């Protein structure tokens with residue numbers, strides 16, 4: 001089907017939640033490269049919004065999925081599932097969690113985290129402890145409850161009434177957080193590095209103070225690692241940068257390398273609050289999705305991708321900062337590993353993104369001032385050099 005027919009069908013038959021999309025349809029991907037339906041080649045520095053951590057068509061992921069699809073795609077959670085047990089073991093052995101539950105997306109994993117936190121206090125005979133404190137500008141998903149948890153009005157205003165029991169405080173302001181806590185507070189929910197609002201890492205001191213406060217006040221600490229998890233920041237999980245352990249954390253995006261899967265991970269003392277029947281999922285943790293998760297974990301842990309994210313991410317940010325010295329239109333470069341935000345002093349992020357696209361690079365923009373770069377973790381320093389030369393070229397027009 002040619003591109004104009006795809007666009008025609010989309011306009012006619014698909015709900016218009018994505019507005020005017022970039023007019024391209026991709027057919028094939030290999031490593032960091034994508035090819036569109038007209039045969040044009042692109043370099044993907046966005047990974048489907050932090051999903052394709054291994055790059056496209058990674059041979060180990062493709063092999064694992066092919067083998068699994070020929071054996072068994074789905075079976076009910078009423079039966080034991082070998083891949084689910086294996087992936088849960090891998091995640092527990094690599095993290096601070098003791099137990100895992102599989103969902104199908106980031107929002108769903110976060111819903112599970114919120115349910116688990118509330119159930120934990122109910123099962124302790126404290127049903128009045130139900131309130132979740134989250135941060136302004138955060139993003140936690142698009143279900144009613146995760147949109148309520150999200151600290152950006154645009155995602156929730158059309159859907160009032162929202163889920164009761166959520167409050168928001170500004171990030172990196174510990175006093176504001178402390179003042180917001182009441183006897184009803186059950187959990188603090190945060191992204192260690194906010195992604196959707198423009199790559200905003202939280203301060204180490206702030207996160208450590210929150211951890212102490214939670215431990216002293218019997219409040220659960222939940223990290224949403226849907227975007228920051230799975231090696232993106234140069235560590236397997238974002239919390240590992242801060243020298244703290246959350247009680248609950250959630251994963252999705254890169255966990256399946258493109259196959260939908262989310263995970264709710266928790267310490268045993270919280271996880272055991274879920275009794276049989278309290279939570280569930282038809283698809284969550286099926287043999288196919290977990291085969292993807294196992295292959296992704298295998299490549300991340302054994303093929304040096306996390307170290308590469310750290311090394312190439314540092315090189316990328318250094319190169320961007322050098323460019324900023326030549327082109328002061330770049331105001332700030334921030335992030336960790338290969339989760340990078342570039343803020344401009346002009347409201348032209350969308351135009352800059354579009355110009356880069358015209359030159360064959362996929363990146364994202366957040367609002368009018370920030371570019372978001374989330375490449376596959378297989379990126380090399382030469383790939384970075386190529387993009388910096390292109391960006392430099394593009395910015396010289398602004």
Ligand SMILES: Cc1ncc(COP(=O)(O)O)c(C=O)c1O
Nearest residue numbers: 105106107139140141195226227
């Ligand atoms: C930090 C964070 N949490 C949750 C979500 C929602 O994930 P999903 O779109 O898989 O529901 C996202 C998606 O961008 C995210 O970045």
